[in-house]
Structure formats: structure tokens, C-alpha cells
Amino acid sequence: MTGLVYKSTGSWYTVKSEEGLVYECRMKGKFRLKGIKSTNPIAVGDYVDFELEEKSDAVTGLIHHIHDRKNYIVRKSVNLSKQTHIIASNIDIVFLLVTINNPPTLTGFIDRFLVTAEAYGIEAVLLFNKVDTYDEATKDEQLYLEYIYSSIGYKCLEISSTEGTNVNQLKELMKDKVSMFSGHSGVGKSTLVNAIESSLNLKIGAISEAHQQGQHTTTFAEMFDLSFGAKIIDTPGIRGFGIVDIEPGELSKYFPEFLAIQDQCKFNNCLHKDEPKCAVKEALENNEIAWSRYKSYLQMLEGDETYYRKDSYDFE
Numbered sequence: 001m002t003g004l005v006y007k008s009t010g011s012w013y014t015v016k017s018e019e020g021l022v023y024e025c026r027m028k029g030k031f032r033l034k035g036i037k038s039t040n041p042i043a044v045g046d047y048v049d050f051e052l053e054e055k056s057d058a059v060t061g062l063i064h065h066i067h068d069r070k071n072y073i074v075r076k077s078v079n080l081s082k083q084t085h086i087i088a089s090n091i092d093i094v095f096l097l098v099t100i101n102n103p104p105t106l107t108g109f110i111d112r113f114l115v116t117a118e119a120y121g122i123e124a125v126l127l128f129n130k131v132d133t134y135d136e137a138t139k140d141e142q143l144y145l146e147y148i149y150s151s152i153g154y155k156c157l158e159i160s161s162t163e164g165t166n167v168n169q170l171k172e173l174m175k176d177k178v179s180m181f182s183g184h185s186g187v188g189k190s191t192l193v194n195a196i197e198s199s200l201n202l203k204i205g206a207i208s209e210a211h212q213q214g215q216h217t218t219t220f221a222e223m224f225d226l227s228f229g230a231k232i233i234d235t236p237g238i239r240g241f242g243i244v245d246i247e248p249g250e251l252s253k254y255f256p257e258f259l260a261i262q263d264q265c266k267f268n269n270c271l272h273k274d275e276p277k278c279a280v281k282e283a284l285e286n287n288e289i290a291w292s293r294y295k296s297y298l299q300m301l302e303g304d305e306t307y308y309r310k311d312s313y314d315f316e
Contacts, residue, residue, distance in 0.1 A: 001050055001052070001061070003015035003018065003023070003047070003050060003061075004016050004046075004048075005043065005046045005047075005048060006044065006223040007222045008040060008043060008044050012025070012026055013025045013026070014222075015048060015050060024058070026060070027041070028063070042063060043089045044089070044233055045072070045089035045090040045223065045233060046066050046067070047067035048067065049063070049064055071089065071122050072088065073089075074086050087180070087182070087221060088233045092122075093122070093174070094124050094179070094181075094182065095127050095180065096114075097159075097182070098110060098127065098128050098129065099129055099186075100141050100142050101138060102133065102186070103185075103186045107292040107293075107296060108295075108296050111300075112300065119254050124154060125155045125173065126156045126157070127192070128145070128146060128156065128157070129188045130159075130188060142158075148290045155173075159192065161191040161195040164195065171196060171228055174226070174230040175229055178233065179230060180233040181233070189235075193224075193232060193234055197227060199227075221234065252271070252280070257289055257293070258272065258297070264279035265277065271301065272294075
């Protein structure tokens with residue numbers, strides 16, 4: 001039988017068959033030994049082949065094959081630095097929720113997420129959430145970030161889950177697609193999903209006043225079928241987003257504004273760091289490229305993961 005993975009809890013997987021029946025499945029014991037270096041060989045969004053096993057109390061499934069993925073979102077494992085964690089697979093569009101405060105979303109985190117989406121060929125949209133709560137200074141900061149990313153070519157949408165601002169426009173972007181929502185804990189993912197489809201009634205967490213961040217309410221990724229012809233993958237809040245399997249010479253290709261002009265650099269293998277006659281650095285000096293983006297690029301190039309993983313983001 002073939003089915004789609006809707007939920008993963010680490011050892012058991014909820015799989016919906018082509019006939020629309022739902023089974024709890026597990027992997028065959030030796031399946032983990034096939035050279036897969038991910039902490040989770042099977043991810044939400046995977047198409048799998050499985051066989052049924054009848055027990056005295058229930059019918060469960062044994063997964064014996066994963067179909068090839070068209071794409072996936074991956075990050076470094078939080079606890080195992082040499083391993084990766086596949087957040088979800090076979091995604092059509094990914095939405096990154098950004099909040100200016102309550103909690104703050106750093107540009108370094110945004111840029112790492114966008115680079116990963118670019119690398120795996122997934123359309124990314126930035127959702128500036130909680131806009132109804134912003135004072136004038138916070139609104140100015142949000143508009144500046146929106147200007148930076150929309151100028152690069154990323155679609156940006158101002159959202160208020162509680163007020164319903166642009167929720168219908170968001171639903172149009174999601175229609176007939178598999179969407180993934182992501183962002184730090186506390187940015188309002190579950191609240192927004194509930195605003196899109198109230199019948200889901202996802203659990204909502206409070207913001208920690210001590211550190212201005214959310215308390216984890218989603219502990220694993222899960223896919224939901226929505227009433228307007230869409231699927232959504234809700235994910236746990238992400239503390240940090242380490243870049244995986246991108247060589248230094250390839251990194252600039254995933255910054256669209258760098259890619260557009262790097263053929264004007266003197267050297268074909270220019271890293272846009274110390275080389276002379278670098279078109280990217282010239283554009284930077286002319287304020288044609290945002291300094292925050294260039295700083296993120298250098299941080300990724302040098303493998304520095306402290307800029308976007310401040311202590312205030314490292315919580316339980």
C-alpha cells in the first residue's frame with residue numbers, strides 16, 4: 001500500500017492511504033541502517049509504501065520504502081551537530097512567520113531560512129504577524145524589513161490572526177498546495193492556523209515575559225487537510241536554523257540579489273569577501289544590497305551560528 005505521512009512522533013507515523021484510510025505505522029527495524037544521516041528518516045509529507053500487520057488489538061502498518069522527495073526543508077539537529085533533521089518534505093510553498101518583538105525574529109534567522117528554501121527550490125513567503133499590536137517605532141521596523149525582502153523579490157504579507165487582516169489573501173496563496181508554516185515559538189503559528197481553519201483548534205501557548213518568546217506547544221510536525229482544498233504542515237517552533245550541505249562557493253547563489261550581479265565580479269569564484277572588484281561589495285557600498293543580508297551571508301560563510309541563536313532563543 002502507498003500512503004502520505006501526516007504525523008511523525010519519532011517512532012510512530014500516521015499515514016493516510018490512497019483510499020483515504022488512516023493507519024498508525026512504524027519502520028522496519030533495519031530501515032534505519034540504510035545510510036540515512038537524518039535524525040528522522042521519515043518526515044511529514046513523505047509518500048511511503050507500507051504493509052499491514054494485524055495485532056490482537058489493532059491494525060498497524062510497517063513502512064518499508066520512502067518515495068523520492070521533490071524537496072524538503074532541513075536543518076541541523078539541535079542536539080546532534082553532525083546530523084540533520086528533516087522538518088517536512090514535498091512542500092509547494094513555505095510561510096515564515098516574522099514578529100518584530102513578542103518575540104523578536106532576527107534577520108539572521110530569516111536569511112538562513114530563505115537560503116534553505118532557495119537551495120531546495122521551495123517558494124518562500126514572509127508573513128509579518130501581529131501587526132495589530134505594533135506601535136509607531138515597531139511598525140517602522142517592520143516596514144523596513146518588508147522593504148528589504150520585497151525588493152529582493154520575496155512576497156511579504158502583513159497578518160493579524162486576531163483581527164483577520166489578510167487571512168483571506170493568505171488562503172488564496174495556499175489553495176491547492178501543500179504549505180508549511182514555520183518560525184520561532186510564540187510568533188503565532190497555531191493562532192494563525194486556527195484563524196485559517198477554526199475547526200482545527202490547535203493549542204496556543206503564552207509568551208514568556210522573562211525572555212519574550214513562546215512556550216513550545218507544537219512538539220512535532222503534523223499535516224492537516226483544510227476545507228478550501230489545501231494541506232498545511234504545522235511545525236514546532238525552531239530555536240535555530242543551521243545551514244546544511246551548502247558549500248561556501250555555492251552560498252551566494254541562494255541570495256537572489258547577489259546572484260543577479262555576481263557575473264560582474266572580476267573573479268568567477270568570488271566569495272564577495274576579500275576579493276578586489278567585487279560587484280556585490282560595490283552594490284553594498286552603494287546601498288543597493290542590505291547590510292543585514294551581507295552580514296548574514298558572512299556569518300553563514302564562516303559557519304558562525306551565534307548571531308541568530310542568542311541565549312534568549314535557547315529555551316526549553
